[in-house]
Amino acid sequence: MRRKSALSNGTVGVNDAAPDGELPTSTEEGVARRSAVAEEQAFLDLATARRDRLANHLQVELSSEARDALERARQRMLRQQHEELRRAREGLVFGRLDGLDGIVRHIGRVGLRNDSEDSEPLLVDWRAPAARPFYTATAVDPQGQARRRHIRTAGSTVVDVDDEPLDGTMTAELVGEGALLVALDQRRTGRMSTAISTLQREQDDIIRAEATGPLIVQGGPGTGKTVVALHRVAYLLFTYRRMAEQAVLVLGPSPRFLRYIAQVLPALGETAVVSATCDTLLTGIRVGRDESRLLAEIKGRALWQHALANYVTSLLPRPRELKLRWEGEFYVIAAATVAQALASAVQGRPYHRARAAFAEQLHHLLTDVVAEQREALMEEMEEGFEDILARVDRSMGQDHHSARTPTGSDIDGLLSEEEIEQIRCRIAEDATIARFIEAWWPTLEAETLLGELLTDRTLLARFAPQLSPEEITAVSTEPAPWASSDIPLLDALADLLGEGDAPQPQGEFVADRARRQRSWVYGHVVIDEAQELSEMQWQMVLRRCPSRSITAVGDIDQAEAAHRHTSWAQAVQAAFGDRWTAAELTICYRTPREVMDLTEPVLTKAGSHNTPPRAVRSSGIVPWTLTITPAELAGAAAQAVRQLQQRWHGGMVGVIAPADRVAELLGVLSDVPVLTATQSKGLEWDATLLIDPQGIATEPRGWNGLYVALTRCTQELGQLILTQQSPHP
Template identity: 50%
Template structure:
């Protein structure tokens, strides 16, 4: 502990260090105790579930070794609570030693202000490095009054001034009031969060995931799907949720959402826009409906005897099977089951007819025998037999056995398969996309030129094809035999491999980039509509036509969604945000830019260079900034035309287009050729993204 610290600060750090040591000891003891329980043999399904829960708890406790305690609240009633990433019970019971940050009792730590102290006298932010307390920051909420807009500003700004390391921090201790309200908002209907750069959209989204998994067991049982804009972005945030102790999450991109499928080629923006339109859902539904077999006489042969199902009867079977908006495969299973039942009924009826005829013949024979016996024996001897003793009906056991034979008969199965074969979704999609007549029939909204452009595309899946394929797979259905056992403990692995899996909640980051068909992809994964989408509609760079949230989400969500806004920019300094208003105006924005709350002390620098000197100028600026931020990070955002050249000149350095840089941040950023960025498709939106990637310093290089 530095000797230069004031006595009161040093004493507070010692106090929190003593508590952290005690809490860490309890954490380790709890891990050992749970480890003993995990050694108990598994006997049944209940034990499997219990073991999965214990394993998750051990993992959460193990990963909480950093930031075990992050805050403290002292109430007006002289009680004290520590807040941490996970809850730690007291060895002797009673109130928890450490409150989980998601617990209701922890909420005042994030939401109390001097205007609304919510029963708190003091809030303390505790900074740690591993198991060592490095600093504290006290706020006395009952003394004085402030604007009420920021909570724990000193701790927040200290966190923002930390160097960027390439991985997103959890920021649990510095969640702000408007952020916390979104983290804990109701998850019963879709929520769309609009936030400009630096407002903490991704932090809010990830902490909302952790909160919902903690607070809503029904969501935890099905897990959460996190959709990000790129694999690079997912790598950037991958450490956040494990640090919060949550692993029941599948994180992927829209392109990676279909198991076993990946993009195989690029596509133009024009084709991506055409294939991303909402009209494709209805078009594909019409096309898949054409794959249902026609109603015609069907002959099923059992034991060498043919049984004919009439066209009218088959039409009735099809109507019943297709009712209820079933997938094609589910309807096929229903139709097959009903036709097998029909065959069983036919065989039962035929058997009854045969037995009845045998019975009638037997009665005549028995009558003749009785007459002969009577003539031969004047005592009137009788056989005492009658046709009533011949059972003209099959028993229930006989019918069950017949049903098993029908289900196992290869000839019957082959006849049904020929009548209604299984369709390969990819083949179905490929055939449609290369058939102009079929496209004109099912998608009359497309012009002849648009159809010709789609048909001219080579085979192989592009990004927009993934969303179309997903829709075809949903309409055709998936084989339930491929589903994995519910007893498997790792939900994320199980869910990611199952195309039919539905999640308890879906979170979409950079949601403004999704096409209408990708919105349908996401919506199908949450039948309850429990969904959170975060993004900045003004940063949209996708080729799709929406310019406001209603246009973006209405095709999939209709009008059943809520909006929340993040209005405070914590990341991007005031000096840089001052450049934003004219850029947003050129982008056609209708949103108020967020208000920056911190200053970096560095005014943006602008340099103009000749084109031949581009590479040495960029290299020079990167070297200067890297020296100025040791241990931090520097990024380059450039017009697409310079990407290859600058990546060759700066190996190992993040050199990206504005689209690739979306959602990322560095201490310092060099924006290369902003005029060319603005000239790209949706270029003013792209320049808005590029300009707001830094937390400290911005350099713009104009190319003459």
């Protein structure tokens, strides 16, 4: 809201925050804070009332029946606006900027117009350019701002405020540190929440970066990679409205992860989003088996893109003379003509689209041959029976009842364009011709083709000569049911074949249509845990976003997949070459300093050359260890979990263990998640119980996995160390 600021009546400092719900009791400080809270409560009430009026107005608009396509499009837009307002009940207002020019702007989940004719909005959308100083202004670079205020709310009540002067008298490392640390200290719920009130500058820079090409964001544990990725989606959809017409694809590492983030984008008002994993991108195809790391690594290599393209090309028909039967007569199309038609049909087209193009050309070619033969026959008839035809013509001229306007072959033996088109239509509809085309250029299925290739060593050696004999032997096994590494190969084949998507009913939102169609082209793709993607999975991404408007976030030091790359340059070389932009998140907000101090030697053993992110908060809880024997594991784990749950009541406790220990632990720990290091990626809990860290380290890429496992907690880390000897008292 555009109004004058009154900073002279006292400033509530960043470090003056009292516990939630408790305002300071000292006279001067307490009065200032209570006054600030009351001021913001009045504004929140005003904004809430305005939100309700707008939502009610939209509801009335939506109650009318749409009569045409234009009206239906308008109603879809209004319905999206209504949904955005409906979801903005919680945290409607969370910030305020007081400009050096005396102008005050409130920042919120959505933008709200003012009741008056004033062009300044009542509430500025957090994604709007005017809101950016809320995340980026500092005392060194105030960007025209005198003060930033974080407003903490619970439902419709203002709980507290944190003020940060930006007039050069104070230098803070973090923007709104008080509000950020309060958010980090809150109990985990098992669902990710929005972070629009506490985004930091390096995060906001990435969120608002240009979307013209691949952006690869490196960030260690707790740096807010996922928060940045999801808020970037919301920002892009708000800023580039055309992108919303194409939808945005969000790729995550697992269904568990997608459930964890499921509330974030809807809470930000975004519906033009499809969430998936690489394994679920192909409609109707499901992963049905695990596969060895060796096979996963081999099938993930970029060489398969070229191999599959050559494989499909080999299945195209070869030019030859074609002899076709139509309406009882045989017609011949010369080999040279067929070769020319094939070349014209194939040029750059997928297999089935080339087939359709050739079929259309064949109909025309056969029509020409039929027409030529009929015209030749009529010419022969006219030469042999000229006087008979003359008498017939004279008699037809005398009989006015049978008279008609002569056309085409009636006049000169040549077929008219209309007659030729009638022949072509009959040929196109002829079942015999259709059967001939199907036999000569058959319809193919990606699943059948891949199964044949992967079980035939001769074919593998021919089309994937880069593979060694040992690798060919490893690959040439029964492929069904499909493994995760088969999905990108199936996707590549489906693209090369050009399988058409079946017509789909129009969904309420663009995302409904996009998720049903394999060939949908998205406006932008966001990838979380991108370091896990194989080269063939990157190709899946490119097919869905040929514009390369892609944001990929991850930590190369947390890579656990079977591929061999250890740097981002290696990871994306096959997909992007050198044409990508790098960004980095350097500050760890989630994981406490006490835990991050344990990670440097683990990263060294993982072969990392990166500097670990710098933790900016301390939980005050030193990580603890307990040494036990394997026989004591079940009881010790159950007891440790109970103690952690008591200490972090209302929050979340998670257990991470080596893969071969998970089944045993699930039998005694039924009320907490028990995961491998890989499964825990991207998740966070108040407290983590890490079981047998040395066992995790011995797994493939185990030191990377241990790095993941160590950094899942926001408060407390406990470790159960297994030994074959009885532990000392």
